[in-house]
Amino acid sequence: MPTKTVAGRSVEVTDEGFFENPDTWTEAMVPDLAKEEGIDELTDQHWMVLRFMRQEYQQKGQGPTVRVLGKTSGVSVKELYQLFPKGPAKVAAKIAGIPKPRGCI
Amino acid sequence: MSGAIEKVSIVISKGSIDGIYPGLIMANGARAEGIEANLFFTFFGLDAIHKKRQRSIKIATVGNPGLHLPTWLGAIPGISAAMTKYMNAKMAKLDIPTVPEFVEMISDTGAGLYGCEASVDLFGFSKDDFVEQMDSIITVGEFYDIAAGGEIVFT
Structure with a gap:
């Protein structure tokens, strides 16, 4: 299993770079993880989405899709793609240390 | 990740529920993966972005063997409407x-939405008939320019 060092700590990740174990993630890792995804500056809205992803994962065992994010996170689909141009649900899940959300819509 | 798809242009050419949804789902799914996506609506597929028609997309109950309905039954007035209502309710339940x-x-999501000029002319439509998102x-030549460097999917 691949590992990578984030904020000075070694964590196990999937081939795609998602955390194997969400419990090994800390908020202190977020800036480094975001940079890897091409996000240099984290705004309040980024944090809002990331915290929402964590919360949804903790409650439901799965991260939300873009559609669900757009309907429930308080950030619109348009804004989500501005915040995470390479795929909001996918990239936010990676930065939030949770598995890749599944779902077709 | 070498060989990953980075761009896709999807052609929607049919105007039924099962003709329109697959292309929409593929385009939306592409954007969710960070893949650049364009949609090209041609022939009856134009109904998906036609202001007045996009709200009344139906499913064919005749000539649609996938439904497993006898042709005579599918042809009875009201059956297509009832089946459409049933499908729409099922999809709403799944939050589609x-x-x-x-x-x-x-x-x-940032995907491009385009109407096909030949089809617009054929049906006598104009730009005002279509939703503002178009x-x-x-x-077709411009479509190939826009699709350049990516995959093309015809549905």
Whole structure:
């Protein structure tokens, strides 16, 4: 299993770079993880989405899709793609240390 | 990740529920993966972005063997409408957006939405007949320019 060092700590990740174990993630890792995804500056809205992803994962065992994010996170689909141009649900899940959300819509 | 798909242009050519949704789902799914996506609506597929028609997309109950309905039954007046209502209710339950909502959402993802000029002329439509999310009406040559460097999927 691949590992990578984030904020000075070694964590196990999937081939795609998602955390194997969400419990090994800390908020202190977020800036480094975001940079890897091409996000240099984290705004309040980024944090809002990331915290929402964590919360949804903790409650439901799965991260939300873009559609669900757009309907429930308080950030619109348009804004989500501005915040995470390479795929909001996918990239936010990676930065939030949770598995890749599944779902077709 | 070498060989990953980075761009896709999807052609929607049919105007039924099962003709429109697959292309919309593929385009939306592409954007969710960070893949650049364009949608090209041609022939009856134009109904998906036609202001008045996009709210009344139906499923064919005749000539649609996938439904496993006898042809004579599918031809009875009201059957197509009833089947459409049933499908729409099932999709709503799964939180699949309606066609107008889906088109708006896909536009918000940053995907390009284009109408086919030949079809627009054929049906006697004009730009005003289409939803504001449509970027423009383009020729097939312009479509290939826009699709350059990516995959093309015909549905």
